[in-house]
Amino acid sequence: MMAMMTIPRLLILLSSLLSSTVVTARSCERLKATLTYTQEEAPRDLSSVLPVVVEKVNRVLDGVVDVEVEWTGADLHGRVGEHIVECTVTRLASAVASEGLEIYQDEDGREVTSQCFHVPFTILDTNECSLPAKHPMRHLCPAPSVCVNTIGSYECVCPTFDNKSDEYPATADDEFWNWLNQQERSRWEVSYGSSAKSSCVSAVSTHDCCPSTSSTPDGRTCRRNFHCPPDPCAKSDCASNAECVRAESPLEKPNYRCVCPEGLMGSGRACQPKDPKPVPKVMFDGVTPTETTVKNGYYCGCTVPVVDACSGFPPCKGKHEICTVSADNEPVCACKPGYVYNEQYGCVDESPPTLRLRHDPDRDQTLRLKQGDVYQEYMVDILDENAEDYLRSLKISYSRPLPTGCLTHVGEFHVNYTVAMPWATPPYVRTTRRVVIDDIDECSINVSRYQHSCPSLVPQCDRAAGAKCINTIGSYACQCPPQSSGDGFLESANFGGLDAPDSYNGGTSCVDTSKPVIKLQGPNPKVFKICECGGLSGIMSKAKSADDAKLHGEQQGLYSHDIQEMIRATAGAELCATHEKTSPNPSDCVKATDHTHQGDVDLSDRVVVGAPIQKSAHHWVVPYNVVDDAGNEAATVYRDVEVQEVDLASLESKIRQEVIKEQEAKSKREIKKAIQEEKAKWVKENVVATTGNRRTCPACPPCDCPDASSSVSAASCRAYCTGVSQSCQLSDQSWVYSFIFALHGFFPANAVPIVALVVVLAGLFMVVKLILSCCFNQQPRRYDYGDYRNDNDGNDEMSVLAVQPNPTPSHGPSAATPSTANGRPPMGSPLGNNNTGFGSPPPNSLSVGGATRPFFSPGAQSAQQTPLTGGAPPSASLTPSAPSMGYDESIFNSPSIIRPSRTGDGVQRRNPYH
Numbered sequence: 001m002m003a004m005m006t007i008p009r010l011l012i013l014l015s016s017l018l019s020s021t022v023v024t025a026r027s028c029e030r031l032k033a034t035l036t037y038t039q040e041e042a043p044r045d046l047s048s049v050l051p052v053v054v055e056k057v058n059r060v061l062d063g064v065v066d067v068e069v070e071w072t073g074a075d076l077h078g079r080v081g082e083h084i085v086e087c088t089v090t091r092l093a094s095a096v097a098s099e100g101l102e103i104y105q106d107e108d109g110r111e112v113t114s115q116c117f118h119v120p121f122t123i124l125d126t127n128e129c130s131l132p133a134k135h136p137m138r139h140l141c142p143a144p145s146v147c148v149n150t151i152g153s154y155e156c157v158c159p160t161f162d163n164k165s166d167e168y169p170a171t172a173d174d175e176f177w178n179w180l181n182q183q184e185r186s187r188w189e190v191s192y193g194s195s196a197k198s199s200c201v202s203a204v205s206t207h208d209c210c211p212s213t214s215s216t217p218d219g220r221t222c223r224r225n226f227h228c229p230p231d232p233c234a235k236s237d238c239a240s241n242a243e244c245v246r247a248e249s250p251l252e253k254p255n256y257r258c259v260c261p262e263g264l265m266g267s268g269r270a271c272q273p274k275d276p277k278p279v280p281k282v283m284f285d286g287v288t289p290t291e292t293t294v295k296n297g298y299y300c301g302c303t304v305p306v307v308d309a310c311s312g313f314p315p316c317k318g319k320h321e322i323c324t325v326s327a328d329n330e331p332v333c334a335c336k337p338g339y340v341y342n343e344q345y346g347c348v349d350e351s352p353p354t355l356r357l358r359h360d361p362d363r364d365q366t367l368r369l370k371q372g373d374v375y376q377e378y379m380v381d382i383l384d385e386n387a388e389d390y391l392r393s394l395k396i397s398y399s400r401p402l403p404t405g406c407l408t409h410v411g412e413f414h415v416n417y418t419v420a421m422p423w424a425t426p427p428y429v430r431t432t433r434r435v436v437i438d439d440i441d442e443c444s445i446n447v448s449r450y451q452h453s454c455p456s457l458v459p460q461c462d463r464a465a466g467a468k469c470i471n472t473i474g475s476y477a478c479q480c481p482p483q484s485s486g487d488g489f490l491e492s493a494n495f496g497g498l499d500a501p502d503s504y505n506g507g508t509s510c511v512d513t514s515k516p517v518i519k520l521q522g523p524n525p526k527v528f529k530i531c532e533c534g535g536l537s538g539i540m541s542k543a544k545s546a547d548d549a550k551l552h553g554e555q556q557g558l559y560s561h562d563i564q565e566m567i568r569a570t571a572g573a574e575l576c577a578t579h580e581k582t583s584p585n586p587s588d589c590v591k592a593t594d595h596t597h598q599g600d601v602d603l604s605d606r607v608v609v610g611a612p613i614q615k616s617a618h619h620w621v622v623p624y625n626v627v628d629d630a631g632n633e634a635a636t637v638y639r640d641v642e643v644q645e646v647d648l649a650s651l652e653s654k655i656r657q658e659v660i661k662e663q664e665a666k667s668k669r670e671i672k673k674a675i676q677e678e679k680a681k682w683v684k685e686n687v688v689a690t691t692g693n694r695r696t697c698p699a700c701p702p703c704d705c706p707d708a709s710s711s712v713s714a715a716s717c718r719a720y721c722t723g724v725s726q727s728c729q730l731s732d733q734s735w736v737y738s739f740i741f742a743l744h745g746f747f748p749a750n751a752v753p754i755v756a757l758v759v760v761l762a763g764l765f766m767v768v769k770l771i772l773s774c775c776f777n778q779q780p781r782r783y784d785y786g787d788y789r790n791d792n793d794g795n796d797e798m799s800v801l802a803v804q805p806n807p808t809p810s811h812g813p814s815a816a817t818p819s820t821a822n823g824r825p826p827m828g829s830p831l832g833n834n835n836t837g838f839g840s841p842p843p844n845s846l847s848v849g850g851a852t853r854p855f856f857s858p859g860a861q862s863a864q865q866t867p868l869t870g871g872a873p874p875s876a877s878l879t880p881s882a883p884s885m886g887y888d889e890s891i892f893n894s895p896s897i898i899r900p901s902r903t904g905d906g907v908q909r910r911n912p913y914h
Helices: 002-006 046-060 174-181 217-224 291-295 447-453 545-557 559-570 648-686 717-726 734-744 749-776 793-803 874-878 889-893 905-910
Strands: 009-013 035-038 064-070 081-092 111-124 146-150 153-157 243-246 256-259 321-325 331-335 339-342 346-349 354-357 366-370 380-383 393-398 411-420 428-438 468-472 475-479 517-520 526-531 590-596 599-602 619-625 637-646
Touching (some): 046 064, 046 081, 517 637, 734 749
Parallel strands (some): 009 064, 366 428
Antiparallel strands (some): 064 081, 146 153, 339 346, 354 380, 393 411, 411 428, 468 475, 619 637
């Protein structure tokens, strides 16, 4: 940078890089001193070359004003040897011997001359193979390739297994590369034969494959991707006594194998802690490995094998015989362990067999069945290798006899299985199966399933007679319905020779024992009215009493016959005939009901009306009887029959009263029925029946209408219905309906909901307002009167305005009554003469400047005032030093009506004196 500061102008031209033998078209002077650098120290670009040249020129030459350098930008550090940089130097003519040189003036008006100079550069070689690991110029040969230095670069070479790489020269030349290319190498000693794995395929080195200059990007990439296969045997897992043999190609997998020496057997790989102990065996021939040895991969390592005498020996012909090794290490046949030799049967098991029950999933030796199932013999499994031998017997015994068909009795029984062997100790073995039969509910079984397989379980209750099946433990019972008797079983019940249920009593079914009930309908007593017989009677003479008694006796003698004849002719219907119902059916006079298991049975048509029984001269009873299908006779019911003898004059009146009474009763019934129908219709049309919804109008209960007077007729029916509807009682929400009905009287029907909503909202608003007032009401503030003596007159006037809206200026006290034109006391007069009774404020609470005015406080009205002494001058009451006499200070603690502003337009606007 110091050299650059001495140069007035610098011009850089790019041209070809000159070699050590540069031929120029013009004569250039060579500088004597040569710049020498190593590759790692040499300039690498234009910015590095220029300072070096300029500094060199400035140090050697004088009067330099301009330097022109020709440079291509090539890397000098990549080229070892001498290099020339040509430059044109412009110098002052006064500093140079100008003979033969062209002198001219530059743009600054100076006389200058230009000369050509050669600046020599020498680049020394750097050994990239010996540079530190993180040096930027260190070689990029990946392991296991070896770095070989060259002049100005380096190459990567694949190593050999004979370690000849230690003999490589420090700097390789052409002779070395010729020698290297003539070597015969295996696939393991050259680069990979795939372009995907190496930049140079199957090459010994990167020489003649990668660019000669390693500093270029292509040269670096090519050398970085040059890969030689590593030696797998260098890090193999072969045992120490095994030989590592490489595969033919490094691309094979696995690419090596471990081989044991002759006489040893094993996988050749080093044993690991988890590997079994190596015990390789060979067959009795001493050569062939056993099956176990082959299965275990010949075991790990390399071990001397053991001869297995029985391995490969022909199988023994005897049953349960195996090959064993004798004391002489010879193979012989003998019984296998657990067996003994028997002359008759050969090798037999010396222990008894094991019996295992079949169909025993829970292994609890229990078989669970239910009534109706059929026992099936599942047998046992005999776990013994001698199961097919002779003299073996299997015995099965049952604790109770098995039925031929289905199982009907609950409980359990046992099945014993015994296997006998004469050669065993003990000579037999036994196991037991426990069979449990559980109860079923015969009353709920599928009859079609058991009808043929196990008919004894099908209940035989007489269901037509009302019998009910009741399940019991192991059986069932038939229960007759109430008001009946019997065992409930069918009369045709057949149990197939098996035990009948305990409740069976011959099959008596269910017999109805309930008696019918008779209820009379119609009038009881039945009253017949008849005219009392007698002789003729005139106005002046009466009939003879003897004749009347005779006629009366004859008449009474016909009553029983007439009643009986009416019963016979009408089948008893006459006894319930009325003026309202003049032609009833005989069944309308009596209701006979038989309460059976199938429900109530109407026996009214079977009722027998008996002959009337006379109890007195005018009283008879008529018996009613009925018998049901079971022969149960109902209790006899009697209807009373009375004969009333009346005279001719009163007969018509009584008959008319009786007809009117019946008509009134009929009208009441019809009115009551009509009311109920109309109300039901209204409820159906206007009330939505919703369960649990309190916002819907509940249906009114049926009205209990009182007995109407005798004057009710069809004409007064409407008024009667209206009265009944109004007397209908409301439900518990009657106050709601009363409120709604009251609104109907003042507002149209469509406006009632809106009015009700407004009333409810208003009530809620008042309640909320009351709650907020109670919760957030603040205590009243107390104000005192400050000292206004330092304020202006306008503020004093505002204070007066705040308490006295219409002040009147005073010109002096009056001689008679101190008052102003408007009837108020004059300014400055004692308050003791004021009719209002207002007291003055304390003296120190008002300003003493300006005209004096009366003071007014709202709280003064309720305070008891003590008037000032009369005759005091106006100024005396307002002087600060004047003592207050009899003032109540509490009147000044109440807040003022207006808190005036001390400044602003409002003071002057409200002040009457401005």
